[in-house]
Amino acid sequence: MVQSDVMSDGQIPKKFAIPTHRPATLGPNIKLPQDQMLAAFRDVLAGNRPKPLRDNDGKTIKATVTIESNGTAKIKVDSAIFAFTYAGLLSSDPKQRLEYLEIYLREHTLAGIHANALRAKVAQAAFSDEDFLSVVETLLTAQESFVQTVKGAVAARELTNSALLPNDERHWENLVAPSGDSRTLEAFLNAECEAERARLLAADPIRAFRAVSLSFCAPALLPIDKFKALPKLSLLEILRIAASLPDHFAQVGAFEICASAFEQDAEFEAAGLKLLDRLLEMETLRIRCLSYAGAFVMTSARLAQHSALSQKPAFWRRVTTSAHSSLILRACGFGNADDLYEWAMEHFGKAFLFSVLLEMDRESRWKADWLTGRHLVADAFGRVEAAINKIPEETRPKAWLERLAKGREWITENGVELFAVLPAIGESAPRKMPSDDELYVFRPAYDRLVAEPNATNLLRAAAGFYTVGVTEKALQACHLIVGRLRKDGTRWDDDDTQYVLQVLAFVAIQTKNAGLAESVTDFCVEKVRELPVDGSTLDIVCRLVECAGANSDRDQAMEELARRLESLAFLAPPQALNDLHDSLRHLQLLDSRLSSSLGKAVAAARLGRKAA
Incomplete structure (x- = not known):
């Protein structure tokens, strides 16, 4: 029987699938010093007979140690064989170590900077056990190692967030x-x-x-x-x-x-x-997309809260999050997609949502609301259709068109035609304001909005805002609409008020119009008193966080956001304070500037919560 055993060292986390622990273990019953085992590997690589292995009690282990051509060490004890990858790196010959390393690098995808660092380390004349373990630590950060580790954890029913x-x-x-x-x-x-x-x-x-x-x-x-x-x-x-x-x-x-x-x-x-x-097996595609979405929620929240990675550019985190989410599917598959998505949103949803909103000042065109199975299916379908449409019509393969037509039936039945042209996850960077000639099929909706600035026409133009952008005339119409909302005494739960505010906030972000953003946030703060007994402050908090991105001075924007959230904490009805307190705590974890400036808001929400 061939088994893969695990050792770990107190200095190196247990995450490694190679021996790093003192003592080393051979199955459930044999423990021995790690350095003794590594010394045996070194001896075999040098062509020498290794010293007998002894367990922690000093008892001799009847074992045979061999090294495979790929550098894997095998220890045979009775009928059991324990395999240890990467042992070839313990060779005393730097040239041979490099040869083994190149074998491992062909099987492990590392960034060039990390691969070159390993080459430099194994080429050194002196190569200690700690050097060996540090090289293995790096190899185990490869995509392939992640997939192998997670698959093993899934099979053993021991999968963890870490x-x-x-x-x-x-x-x-x-x-x-x-x-x-x-x-x-x-x-x-x-x-x-x-x-x-x-x-x-x-x-x-x-x-x-x-x-x-x-x-x-x-x-x-x-x-x-x-x-x-x-x-x-x-x-x-x-x-x-x-x-x-x-x-x-x-x-x-x-x-x-x-x-x-x-x-x-x-x-x-x-x-x-x-x-x-x-x-284009559409229901299966929906399940795959939903699994990806659940992974994206978890990953996005993790990177936004990571002490070092949270400081990386927002676009880098967005693309890296997507890559890791796809890697999770390669490791775990896409079973139980609905349960995974629900669980991810329950445990990571707020952190994901707020992290996306806090990045809207830099990555403004993609909305967190679009991370659903239906949106992602439509996005995939739209890309496939666009690829086929680039082929001259007379040469488009008939079979491809048949598959496309069948997929379109699902798109139509689910009413997601618009979703197929929305910006993709990796298309969130802001762009210049469009001219009237660049509005294409959306121009009639813009013209109606400009002629009659009201909530109905605003919602009809929203698809164009999301797809091609906001014109100067449309921006002016939005100013008139938010002014009318306040003048008419529109209530928070009236008709489409909350969706209207979402669109207005999006317009403010796209155009970097601080005046419109301020009007939207003022309206939202005023309406917090109108929340019903079972109401949540989440939508109001989201609009405040989102609108903060319209201010190009980020430090000032965060100061103003903290003041408005503080006002919210004092004005919100007691029954809404539990939810508000939770949101504030999430925001503190996501932005260092809010960590301290939200102190009063958190205290006010906590006190009001206790009083309720």
Whole structure:
């Protein structure tokens, strides 16, 4: 029987799937000093007979120690064989250590900076046990190690949050690329991301696809030309592999590559059909998307609260969150999607929601509300349809169009046609105000809003705001609408008031119009007294946090937000204070400036809660 055993060292966390503990263990009954075991591995690698292994009681263990050609050490005790990966790194010869390391690096996707650091370390003349353990620690931050660890935990029914959401920064840097000097997603794609992708593609294009496809959450993140430049057989193999992956973004991206390649070579039709058959099984796609959404909620909250990663650019965290969410699907599959999503929202929902809203000053076009199964299905369908529409109409494969038509039936039945054109997760950066000529099919709605500024026409224009942006004339109409809401004494629970406020807040963020944002927040604070007995302050808090992003002076914005939240704590009815107190505590964890400035608001909510 071959078993994989685990050791750990007090200096290194238990997360590793290799021996790092004193004492080492061989199954449930044998314990021995770690350094003794590693010394035995060193002896075998040097061609020497190892000293007999002794357990912690000094009793000799009847064991045979061997090293496989891939550097894996095996200890045979009776009929049991215990395997220890990476033991080849204990060789006394730096050249041999490097050779083993290259074998391991071909199986572990690490960012270039981390891979090179390992090469430098194993090339040193002196290489201690601690050096060995530190190298293994880095190897275990690779994507492949994460999948293996999580699969093992799932099989043993021992999966924990810490296993799903690693604390080690290197894990997150290995997903897409480390964050460098880039301050926009576009710059990041052209610099840090481009460097990592080029390195991976040069080494092994097929394996590179598995790693790179984790970040295919938006068309702009897809290096179509690089994959099209590969030999035809390699690209066909990549598309074959993509059809079996559980994460839907990898398959969407693969189809976009395939559709582009088809324009030059009709032999890609069969590969595209296989992808569509897998991808456009719409109810299964909904389940896959919902599983991804649940993973995204957890991951986004984790990165927003991480002491170091929370300081990275918002676009980097957004793309890295998406990549990790797809990796979770590769490790866990997509069973029990509805339960997972519900559980994730219950435990991480507020942290996720507030983290997205706090980033709206930098990543304003994508809304947290759009992280649902239905939205993500429509997004995937929209990308597939756009890829097919780029092919000249007369040459579009009939079978592809048939699959597309069937998928469209689901889209229509579920009323999510608009969702197919909304900005994707990786398309959240702000853009310039559109001209009237750039409004396309949405122009009539804008014209009605400008001619008659009222709530009804505002909601009709909202789809255009989300898709193409806000015009100057539409912005002026929004000022008139919020003024009328206050003048008419509109109540919080009247008709579509809350949705109207969501749209107005979105407009304020897109246009960076502090005046409109202030009007919206003032209205919301005034209406907190009108909350019903079972009412929640969450929507009001969300509008306040969102509107803070309209102020380009971030420190000032956070000061003003803290003051408004403090007012909310004093004005809210007692029955709403439990929920408000919980929201305030979440916000303190997400922004260091709010950590101290919300002290009075938290105290007021706590006192009011006790009084109730």
